[in-house]
Amino acid sequence: MSGFSQSSVSSQNSRGTKRKWVPEEDVALVSYMVNLHNVGTFNADTRFNASYLNELERMLEKVLPHSMLKAKPDLESRIRTLERDWAIVYDILNGKDNSDFGSNKHR
Structure with missing residues (x-):
């Protein structure tokens, strides 16, 4: 698939085309969400306000210009x-609902 980024790969499902995310995109998304939270400009009570998605889109476009x-x-x-x-x-x-799965300091 020379010339195409991995992020452009998609699969077909019953609701249409589903985008495949690559780790680089997830890292950038989470990193910028943490940055937006720490700056506080887009915070509203315990969540982000409505315009944060557009700001994330602009931020990600700068570091992942071909991901669209x-x-x-x-x-x-x-x-x-x-x-x-x-x-x-x-x-x-x-x-919560872990069927006794969890960490044990002694094992």
């Missing part, structure tokens, strides 16, 4: 996926 990430649906969808995945890991590590 759009606030909606790309960033919005990926953030939902990351939140869901993190919630699963958080619940496992904190004892």
Whole structure:
């Protein structure tokens, strides 16, 4: 696939085309979300305000110019996926519905 970035690869599903994210994009997305949170400009109560997705799109365009990430649906969808995945890991590590799975200091 010379000439194409991995991020341009997609698969077909029942809802249309689903974008495949590469680790470089995830790292940049999470890093910029942390930066936005720390700056505080886009914070609203315990979440980001409505315009943060557009700012993320602009920030990511600078470091990943050929990824063509759009606030909606790309960033919005990926953030939902990351939140869901993190919630699963958080619940496992904190004892919620973990079937006695967890860390043991003595093992």
